[in-house]
Structure formats: structure tokens, C-alpha cells
Amino acid sequence: MILHVANPIYDSVFKYIMSDERISKTILSALLKKEVVKVEMRPHEYVNTTRDTLSMFRIDFAATVREKDAEGEGFKDRVILIELQKTWLDTETLRFRQYLGAQYSNKINIRKDSPKGFAYPMVAVYLLGHRVGDIEEPVVYVNHDVFDYNGEVVEEGKEDPFVESLTHNSIIVQIPRLKGRVNNRLEKVLSVFDQSRKDAEDKQVLNIDENKYEDDADMMYMLHRLTAAAADSEMRQDMNVEDEYYKAIEDRDTAIMNRDKELKHKDEQLQQKSEQLQQKSEQLQQKSEQLQQKSEQLQQKSEQLQQKSEQLQQKSEQLQQKSEQLQQKSEQLQQKSEQLQQKSEQLNNIVKSLYSKGMNILQIAEITGINKDEVAAILN
Template identity: 50%
Template sequence: MTLIANPFYDSVFKYMMEDERVANILLSALLKKEISELQVRPHEYTNTQRTNISLFRMDFSAKIKDRDGEEHLVLIELQKTWLPTETLRFRQYLGTQYLSRENMRKDPDSQFGLPIISIYILGHTLGELVEPVIYVRRRYLDYEDNEIQGKDKFIESLTHDSIIVQIPFLRQRTRNRLERLLHIFDQNYRLENNDHLLEIDESLFQKEDAPVLTRLLKAFATPEVRRSMDVEDEILSEIEARDTVIMQKDHIIQQKERQIEQKEQQLEQNKQQLEQKDQQLEQSKQQLEQKDQLIRSMIRMMEHEGLNEEQIAQKLALPVEHIRSLK
């Protein structure tokens, strides 16, 4: 077993990928293609703002060989995040890559951009997809969905392939060389009392992949990298504390919203009850009006027969004052 620095940390990941030989090993394994030339792009970007450190980015230019031996110059956009983040951030950064004139072909007669391959290393999972590595590849199709052979610079400069790595689904899998190599990200190998270190089985790695382990050994031996990991721990602790406060506030807000909703429901019920009572009162009023109309008719009929008010009141069993009020 070998102890290595944990590339969970941006500082370790950056230190590892700045070594072009190590970056070549990892990227070629992900691409499943030979990379003949690789260079870190000068406009690399790493997010170390204290309010949000969840996203890390690096860019590479690479010459990759196809199966037929033909070489192609491409841009590799590598993004790593350990916290769930909205896709808008990824889209915004990808948009800057398409807009940059630095990513155009160097041929003065060419108006096309270099093909882009985006790689996302995620510390969280996606929906229902459980594979640790997902390849999103384009195909040229005709109207009948038949595949069209060949490639076009126009299409290649406007569309791109993607590779998505879901670290939580590695789960100590060793089905192929790539999964064995990706063990350096598997957080199941963290030391119990030290998140800065992973305990890796060196025998799982092929001889040509040994520089990756060596680089991560050097990372932990580098004081600046260790200090940066401590700083990241502090920042992550602050973010977790902030998120805890936000979650508590959200919980209180949700409780108040439920209470308000319950009160609104009660008010609505009261309103409905009042409306029902009003309807009942209106019905009673109509019934009384109909009764009074009937009594008036009877009074007129009895008066026509020559009865006086006292006699009418006696026959109808009503007070004389009520008979008078209805006349």
C-alpha cells in the first residue's frame, strides 16, 4: 500500500496536472487515444474564491492520434467539481472557449475553431446514470439515421465530445486500466483521521502509470501544497458552516410558509362557512317573505268575508300587531 496526496483538493490536482507527463497519462487513458503532444494552456483558471471553491478548471492543447495514425490538434477542457453545481457555470466557461480567438486554427486561411473535448470530473452523481465514466460522442447522420463517414471542420469547430467521471461510482472498481488509474480519486481510500492522504494499492497500477503515483507522493512532500490543503479545509469548513446556517434559515422559512399556508387555508374555510351562513340566512329570509305573502293573501281574503283584525288574528293564531304590520 502507498500513501499519496488526495487529489480531492484543488491544490493537489493542479500540482499533479501541471506535470505534462502525468497529465498525458491521465488524459490519454480518459480519451482512449494516444496523445503525441500535450501542453497546458496559459489561460488555466482555478476557482479559489472564499465564497465558492467548488469548481476547478484547466485547459490543454493536444495532438491526438486516431486508430489510422492520423494526428489531430484539439483543445481539452478539464473541469473538476466536488460539490453539486449548476450546469450554467460549465456552459459559461465552455462559451468562453468557443468565443476565444486563441482557439482558432493557426492556419491563416482557416476560419474554423479547434475541436474541443470537455472532461468533467464530478465528486457527485448525476440523476439515474450509475456508470463511473460516461462518454458522450457525436455521430454524423443522414435523414434516415444512417451514419455518415468522415469529418468536417465546420461541424468539428461547432460541436464537441464530452467525458464525464462520477467519482462516487468508482467504488473500488478495477474492471479496466482507466478505472484502476482513477483510483487516485476514490475517496473510499482516505485515511481515517487524515483526509489529505489516500492509501492506494500500488499493484493495481501498470508500470507506465507509475509517474502518477510518484507525482502525488511528491505533492504531499511539498510544503506549499500541504499548506494549500489546510487552507482549502478552512474554506470548505466555512462553506459548510455557511450552508448549515442557510439550511437552518431555509427550514425556519419553510415552517413559517407552512404556518401561513395553514392560516390561509383556515381563513378560506372560515370564508366558506360565512358564505354558507349568508346563503342560509338568505334562504330563511326568502322563506319568511313567502310566508308573509301567504298570510297577506289570507288576511285580504278574510277581510273580504267581513272579518275584523281581532277575528283574523284569532283564526291565524297571530298577534293583532303582526296582522296590522302585514296589511
Template identity: 50%
Template structure:
């Protein structure tokens, strides 16, 4: 067994993925394609974003080889969440890529956007989907839903594929190379008493994947990384405390809302009762008028003020 730093932490994940060789190993395994060239886009979001502690972003440009042996330039958008977060955050970040003019390539007669592949490594689960790794792939279809072969730059510029990793469903699965490699994220492997470290079975890894373990082993003993993990724990504790206070306030608000709703229902019921009573009195007034009684006589008969009789007529 080998002790490695826990890459669920932003600081560890950043340390791991800024090693080009390690990033190549992990991304090629996720893409299931050979990456010929890979570059971390330093001018994008390589540093930890503190707008929300649970969301870390990183961008890569890559030249990949497909199953037909053809080479393609693509953008890889990598996002990792520690806690559940709104999909709007992902959409906003994705939108920056579509708007970025640097993601456009020109050929002899036109310009087009580089294809984008988005990868989401989630520390939480998605609804009813239980698979640890989910591939969302596009297809070109005609009206009869027949697959259209080939690709078009216009379409590739405006749509994208996605890969989603659900960390809670990893659970030491080893059905394929990717699942064995993703053991580095499996929180069931946390060292008892220290969430900063994972205890990993090194024998599960292919020889070509060992550099990933080596990098995380170095992260586990790097003072700067260890301090950053402590800071993340502190920030997370503050967020959890804040969220607890917010949740308690929300419960109080919900209780007040329920009380208000109950009072409104009571008022509505009283108003309905009054309306029904008024309708009954109007019916009695009309009946007594038909018998020839005047307002004063009707008031005496019903034991009501004459003014009320006039209002209800």
C-alpha cells in the same frame, strides 16, 4: 500499499496536473488516444478559482493521434468538482472557449475553431447513471439515422465530445487500465483519520502509470500543498456552516409559506361560503318578489337589513 495526497483537493489536483508527463498519462488514458504533444495553457485557469470552492478548472492544448493514425490539434477543458454544482457554471466556462479568438486556427482560405473535448471529474453522482466513466460522443447522421463517415471543420468547431468521471462509483474497480488509474480519486481509499491521504495498492498500476503515484506521493509531503489542503478544509467548513444556516432559513421560509397558503385556502373557503350564502338569499328574494312582497316585507321575512336586500337584488 502506498500513501498519496488526495487529488480531490484542488491544491493536490493542480500540483499533479501541472506536471506535463503526469497530465499526459491521465488525459491519454481518459481519451483512449495517444497524446503526441501536450501543453498546459498557463494564460487560462491554471490557478485555483475561488469563485466557488467546489469548482476547479484547467486547460490544455494537445496534438493527438486518432485510431486511423491521423494527427489533430484539440483543446482539452478539464473541470473538477468537489461538491455538487450547477451545470450553468460548466456552460459559462465552456462558452469562454468558443468566444476566445486564440482558439481559432487559420488555413489558406478559411479559419475554424479548434475541437474541444470537455472532461468533468465529479465528486458527486448524476441521477440514475451508475457507470464511473461516461463517454459522450457525437456522430454525423443523415435523415434515416445512417452514420455519415468523415468529419467537417465547421461541425467540429461548433460541437464537442465529453468525458464524465463519477468518483463515488469508482469503488476500487479494476476492470481496465483507466479504472485502475482512477483509483487515485477513489474516496473509499481515504486514510482513516486523515482525509488528506489515500491508501493505494501500487500493484494495480501499470509501470507507465507509476509517475502519477510518484507525483501524488511528493504532493503528500510538500508543506505548501499540505497547508493548502488545510485551507480548503477551513473554507469548506465555512461553506457547509453557511449552507446549514441557509437550509435552516429555507425551512423556516417554507413553513411560513405553508402557513400563508393554508390561510389563503381558509379565506378562499370562507369567500366561497359567503358567495353560496348570497346566491341562496338572492334566490329567496326573487321567490318572495314573485309572491308580491316589497323590499321592506322581504327584509322582515328574512331578518335582514333593507340595504342588504337592495345590494343582493
């Protein structure tokens, strides 16, 4: 039986299922390849507080994982922090780093039972809606280790809290690389994010074959939650709002791309004109040399014609000067064009930086000296 479930690519749907402890334990256990016995969604102020962060959704978890003890004879539970960041646009890594930096400096992440102020070990999980270079695997693990001078792994004591407080492991998931792959437990869990299963007429819905999950109670539970989300009118409205925002972002990026093409075309035209002026200058130079030769020939015939020849020589020099002036003007125009382009980019960056720091359009207009309509146009 084919189920029509809500697409968890949407922030509203993703938050809805991750707020359910059973589902979050299912997903995190598969990602960590460890048994997660308890999950606590931690409060923070970094999740989608403005439109600009719509493309990057973040949730913090404190997860209690069950691991084998050092002797391998029993199990022990320990708490780790999971910083889960989801983005469906090709986002700069700086934004990921800034968020991780905030978590490293957050006192809430310091262990209360540690007199030395050690932090909980942390794992950063990135769910990406785009590909990462030439990496073919849909999920990759980036794990740190401890080495001595000779490059040998130091086994004894490498899980010391001092080490774990200053480094973290990462898990990178490339959603576009899933494409129906179900070769292990993790890929089975992540299959509900597979965008190749989108409904042909409604991208907010995925078509999932329920029969493939009948033997997995946790996955069936997740599918039923997603089915309920697809039927929820408020959830649908939130998804519509996200579609509108993404459409606005795409329109903005298209406008920027078209503007860049237009500027490049104008630069090419200026370059062509500069080359044409250079050719004319060379032609004038050639003509000047020809006139000089004729002048020398006429000098031999008559002193009167010599005077005319000198006049022609002067005119030739004037033409040369004009040619050089035209060349200089052409170079000046080229420099001004580049300066205007740089100033435009600098002004755009300043406006965006001020806006990201919480300034409104009127404040930015007052600081930069441009009118609010131009500020708004830069931010859209």
C-alpha cells in the same frame, strides 16, 4: 505496501499532478483511449481567480494525439484541445456552458495553419464529485456523429474541420461511482481519485496499495508524486484552506436550507390561520341563518319583536362583513408573505449577480439600497 498519498480531489493537489506532463499524458491518454504523445498546458485566466470558483477547477490542454490514418496503414499526429473541468459540488450546467462559450470565442483556439479560421477539435472532460441522475457507469462518453436525412452515418468527410470547429465531444467522470472498480486501463488510472480509499482519520490522504501498480511504471510515477505532495507542508496548508472554504460553503447552504424550512413553516401557520378564519366565517354564517329563522318565528308573534329581529339581522350582516374583512386581510397577508419571499429571492439573485460581475460589497449596497452587512450576509 500501503502508500499514503495526497488526495487529488483537492485543487492544489490536482493542479500539482496535472502540471507534470508525464502524469497529464497518462490521465488524458486513458480518458481519450488514444496515445497522447505531447501535452501543453495552455495559459488562460479562468482558473480559480476568486473564492466563488473554488468549487470548479479548470485546466486547458493542447494535446497531440497519435491516430491511425484514413487508410489504416500508418499513423498521424493531430492537435486537439481538451477543456478539463473538475468540480466537487453539484454545480449548475450553466457555468460549464459559459466556460465552453468562452473557449469557442477565444481566438487562441483557432488553427494558425487554417486560412478559413477553422478551430482545433475540442473535447470537454468533466470530473464530477457528484452523481449524474441514474447513470450507473463511472465514465460515459458523449460523442457527436454525422447523419444524413435517413439517419444513416455519413462516413466520408465527417472529420472535416468545419464540422469539428462547431461541435465537440464530452467525457463525464462520476468519481462517487468508482468505488474500487478497476476493470480497464481508465478505471485503473482513475482509481487514484477513488474517495472510498480516504484515510479514516485524514480525508486529505488516500491509502493506496502499491502492489497493485507494480507492473505499471506510469502509475507508480503518479503515486510517488502524490506521496511527495502528501509530505509537502505548503501543499497541506493549501488543502487546509480548501477545507475551510468548503466548510463555509456547507454552512451557508445549511443556513439557507434552515431558512427555507422556517419560511415554509410560517407559510403553513398562515394557511392554518386562514382556514380557521374561514371556519369561523362559516360558523357565523350558520348562526346568522339561525337568527334569521328565529326572527321569522318571532315576527309571527309580535310586531315589537319584529323590530328586535331586524336589529339582530343587521348585527348578523355586520358580523358577516367583519368575517369577509378578516378573510380579505388573511388573503392580503398571504399575498404580502409571497411578495416578500419573491423580493427577497430577487434581491439575493441581484446581489449575487452584481458580485459575480466584479462589484464589491459597498458598490452593491449603494446600488440596491441595502446596507453592506446585509449584502455580506447574502454573499456568505
